[in-house]
Amino acid sequence: MVLFASSISKAMEHGRLGKPEPADPDQLPQRKRGWSLERLLFVIAIILFAAAGAAVLAAIVMRNGAVSYGHRRPTQAMSRVCGMTQYPTLCVNSLLDFPGAIAASDQDLVTISVNMTLQRVGSALNSVSEMSYLEMDSIVRSAHTDCLELLDDSVDLLYQSLSSTDGASTEDVLTWLSAALTNQDTCGEGIQELKGHVKNRMSKRLENLWELISNSLAIYSARTGGFSTIPIQNRRRRLLGDRFPAWISRKERMLLQIPASQINADVIVSRDGNGTCKTIGEAIKLAPDNSKRRFIIYVRAGWYEEGTLKIGRKKTNIMVMGDGKGKTVISGGKSVQDGITTFRTASFAASGAGFIARDLSFVNWAGPEKHQAVALRVSADHAVVYRCSIEGYQDTLYAHSQRQFYRECNIYGTVDFIFGNAAAVFQKCNLFVRYSPTQINTITAQSRSDPNQNTGIVVQDCTVRPVNNLAVINTAVNDITYLGRPWRPYALTVFMETYLGSLINPAGWLAWGAGSSTSPLYYAEYLNNGPGSSTSKRIHWTGYHVITSPQVAAQFTPDSFFDAGEWIPATGVPFQPGL
Numbered sequence: 001m002v003l004f005a006s007s008i009s010k011a012m013e014h015g016r017l018g019k020p021e022p023a024d025p026d027q028l029p030q031r032k033r034g035w036s037l038e039r040l041l042f043v044i045a046i047i048l049f050a051a052a053g054a055a056v057l058a059a060i061v062m063r064n065g066a067v068s069y070g071h072r073r074p075t076q077a078m079s080r081v082c083g084m085t086q087y088p089t090l091c092v093n094s095l096l097d098f099p100g101a102i103a104a105s106d107q108d109l110v111t112i113s114v115n116m117t118l119q120r121v122g123s124a125l126n127s128v129s130e131m132s133y134l135e136m137d138s139i140v141r142s143a144h145t146d147c148l149e150l151l152d153d154s155v156d157l158l159y160q161s162l163s164s165t166d167g168a169s170t171e172d173v174l175t176w177l178s179a180a181l182t183n184q185d186t187c188g189e190g191i192q193e194l195k196g197h198v199k200n201r202m203s204k205r206l207e208n209l210w211e212l213i214s215n216s217l218a219i220y221s222a223r224t225g226g227f228s229t230i231p232i233q234n235r236r237r238r239l240l241g242d243r244f245p246a247w248i249s250r251k252e253r254m255l256l257q258i259p260a261s262q263i264n265a266d267v268i269v270s271r272d273g274n275g276t277c278k279t280i281g282e283a284i285k286l287a288p289d290n291s292k293r294r295f296i297i298y299v300r301a302g303w304y305e306e307g308t309l310k311i312g313r314k315k316t317n318i319m320v321m322g323d324g325k326g327k328t329v330i331s332g333g334k335s336v337q338d339g340i341t342t343f344r345t346a347s348f349a350a351s352g353a354g355f356i357a358r359d360l361s362f363v364n365w366a367g368p369e370k371h372q373a374v375a376l377r378v379s380a381d382h383a384v385v386y387r388c389s390i391e392g393y394q395d396t397l398y399a400h401s402q403r404q405f406y407r408e409c410n411i412y413g414t415v416d417f418i419f420g421n422a423a424a425v426f427q428k429c430n431l432f433v434r435y436s437p438t439q440i441n442t443i444t445a446q447s448r449s450d451p452n453q454n455t456g457i458v459v460q461d462c463t464v465r466p467v468n469n470l471a472v473i474n475t476a477v478n479d480i481t482y483l484g485r486p487w488r489p490y491a492l493t494v495f496m497e498t499y500l501g502s503l504i505n506p507a508g509w510l511a512w513g514a515g516s517s518t519s520p521l522y523y524a525e526y527l528n529n530g531p532g533s534s535t536s537k538r539i540h541w542t543g544y545h546v547i548t549s550p551q552v553a554a555q556f557t558p559d560s561f562f563d564a565g566e567w568i569p570a571t572g573v574p575f576q577p578g579l
């Protein structure tokens with residue numbers, strides 16, 4: 001859907017310095033100061049674009065006989081539209097201040113809301129960037145850098161929502177707005193527990209941003225038939241008999257199947273100097289920005305530890321291939337104990353759309369005593385992680401935002417080791433629970449914070465088992481492993497058709513903390529098997545469901561769950577209209 005363009009024509013017509021560990025039932029490098037002139041000019045251009053759009057819209061509706069808006073009373077259209085949001089007063093007041101809103105139709109107000117939010121986020125980004133010169137200790141600098149990156153990404157996401165002209169579906173826009181809201185969550189979590197003038201100044205600059213994005217998401221979702229209730233609507237196209245997501249071309253499907261050594265890669269990384277370059281960091285720099293074609297980086301067997309490796313937002317359609325799990329290893333050892341945010345601890349991070357990883361191991365070796373320590377963080381849309389091993393302890397895999405598909409992966413951890421707010425499906429994966437005598441194990445910590453976000457975690461046709469050292473510990477260990485706990489109020493997690501070992505606590509799921517609400521969340525199980533799959537002693541929460549209806553369960557199969565047009569990942573089980 002083209003928000004800005006279609007609107008003009010129609011007018012004429014909530015820190016995460018780290019999540020707390022579950023209580024026992026009986027506990028960055030400095031950013032360079034300043035900001036690139038190129039990026040600053042881009043953001044200014046975005047704000048001018050949005051402002052120009054607002055002015056054009058105002059001129060059109062006034063030319064068509066719009067009433068005067070020199071008063072503060074909302075129109076009926078405003079009242080209807082803002083009545084769909086969680087923050088209606090803020091919605092009305094912000095729209096009243098925006099050119100053209102008084103005379104706008106309901107559909108025009110969808111665009112105006114996103115347009116206004118884009119301007120506010122862009123202004124906040126400029127304001128936060130101006131603080132770069134301030135003296136900050138490592139954790140404050142880390143949180144500040146996170147917010148700069150996340151606000152920058154949100155500007156792109158909101159601009160994309162307004163200006164896309166090719167292939168932007170309803171599901172795309174919902175994904176981008178959901179991701180922008182997740183970015184604001186992550187920024188806020190980073191500064192939540194800070195103290196001093198930097199926190200105060202940043203909080204002031206970020207004031208009401210989360211609520212404005214939430215309102216835009218609610219308005220867009222309501223006007224376009226998005227979802228704010230559970231189960232998710234089943235309105236996606238089907239993909240029958242296909243192994244990989246529909247948006248991956250036939251040529252790229254072959255790339256996912258033949259050995260990496262037989263592929264004509266764009267860049268070959270080899271530590272012995274017999275490749276294009278010796279480091280993965282060098283290879284990423286060689287990738288073109290905003291590439292429309294697949295750029296292949298083949299990393300030969302070896303142990304690569306290069307600090308934090310990142311595929312940035314501009315590095316699109318990159319495939320990183322290795323020689324196999326345990327052979328090509330990308331590792332790091334950063335943790336929150338180093339005075340940085342969880343977001344910044346990742347050994348490898350990817351935010352460029354179309355990211356694919358194959359036959360690699362991502363490792364964070366910090367250990368359980370270092371608490372939050374991410375091995376892999378993914379914020380990339382249409383991301384595929386295939387036949388990889390992701391290894392850590394607490395917070396191993398940060399499925400941060402947008403649409404992600406994991407196939408035939410091994411994932412190791414202890415606390416919240418699959419967490420974040422992506423729309424993520426895991427199929428034919430092995431989830432290995434590690435043991436730490438001081439920690440309770442929670443496999444997932446989904447962080448859906450708004451009822452209109454099209455996000456959640458679905459684990460289908462996988463296995464949940466202990467690693468070897470856990471398997472031999474006495475049966476009391478079964479009391480400390482749970483399928484998940486809700487990091488945010490609207491957490492959505494479904495385990496279906498999955499083998500659950502005996503290590504799963506009979507209650508199944510763990511509350512976030514004493515007094516935390518479990519009503520808004522959606523947790524569900526369907527036709528799991530194994531000694532830990534019995535639901536007879538599961539928790540009694542309003543938001544917990546044992547699905548018995550195939551029609552309901554079918555809404556969480558890959559072709560139905562993702563509220564995103566072309567995101568139809570493969571299934572490892574028989575796939576038909578139901579189950």
